Amino acid sequence: GAVVSQHPSWVICKSGTSVKIECRSLDFQATTMFWYRQFPKQSLMLMATSNEGSKATYEQGVEKDKFLINHASLTLSTLTVTSAHPEDSSFYICSASEMTVAKNIQYFGAGTRLSVL
Amino acid sequence: KNQVEQSPQSLIILEGKNCTLQCNYTVSPFSNLRWYKQDTGRGPVSLTIMTFSENTKSNGRYTATLDADTKQSSLHITASQLSDSASYICVVRGNSGYALNFGKGTSLLVTP
Numbered sequence: 001g002a003v004v005s006q007h008p009s010w011v012i013c014k015s016g017t018s019v020k021i022e023c024r025s026l027d028f029q030a031t032t033m034f035w036y037r038q039f040p041k042q043s044l045m046l047m048a049t050s051n052e053g054s055k056a057t058y059e060q061g062v063e064k065d066k067f068l069i070n071h072a073s074l075t076l077s078t079l080t081v082t083s084a085h086p087e088d089s090s091f092y093i094c095s096a097s098e099m100t101v102a103k104n105i106q107y108f109g110a111g112t113r114l115s116v117l
Numbered sequence: 118k119n120q121v122e123q124s125p126q127s128l129i130i131l132e133g134k135n136c137t138l139q140c141n142y143t144v145s146p147f148s149n150l151r152w153y154k155q156d157t158g159r160g161p162v163s164l165t166i167m168t169f170s171e172n173t174k175s176n177g178r179y180t181a182t183l184d185a186d187t188k189q190s191s192l193h194i195t196a197s198q199l200s201d202s203a204s205y206i207c208v209v210r211g212n213s214g215y216a217l218n219f220g221k222g223t224s225l226l227v228t229p
């Protein structure tokens with residue numbers, strides 16, 4: 001099956017710094033990538049949808065200036081948490097959707113655990 | 118608001134036993150329903166995906182059923198193994214766009 005690689009798997013940073021998380025589709029082209037956030041024992045919550053070459057669409061309540069998303073190519077999307085604070089500590093998961101509409105399946109990355117001290 | 122409700126919230130079973138997880142949804146119109154397994158600290162991994170016309174889909178020891186009329190799905194795990202311990206998430210996709218509706222998951226613990 002399709003593989004989505006997410007890096008890093010775990011990051012610890014100081015409050016006020018910025019952290020970049022990468023999401024790559026390894027064996028397919030992904031016109032659309034998604035970023036989710038998951039708190040312990042909670043369901044995945046969609047943060048934003050990014051289409052290659054265009055601005056991301058953010059869900060209500062998600063600050064676009066804090067969570068910067070770039071989808072510059074068909075195989076790479078990045079999420080940058082700017083000026084991170086302890087309340088940003090969470091599990092961030094990306095997913096990528098295959099290009100063929102008939103096969104509109106989302107493949108998930110392994111997730112990134114962010115701990116802000 | 119589209120909703121996906123899963124039950125039970127958590128479940129503990131002995132190794133080798135069978136179990137069934139439930140998923141009720143109100144998403145309409147409906148495109149497909151997926152069951153994912155999520156190990157702690159990992160991303161979800163797809164187990165099954167079913168469209169409106171499919172009633173049953175198997176993947177090894179995992180069998181998912183779907184009743185689109187009553188908007189219910191179940192995931193049956195046969196001869197459970199310790200490695201089955203994980204969160205199982207029901208995800209329903211509507212017909213419009215890419216939006217997925219996630220259940221909160223059932224946390225399964227398989228004990229020796």
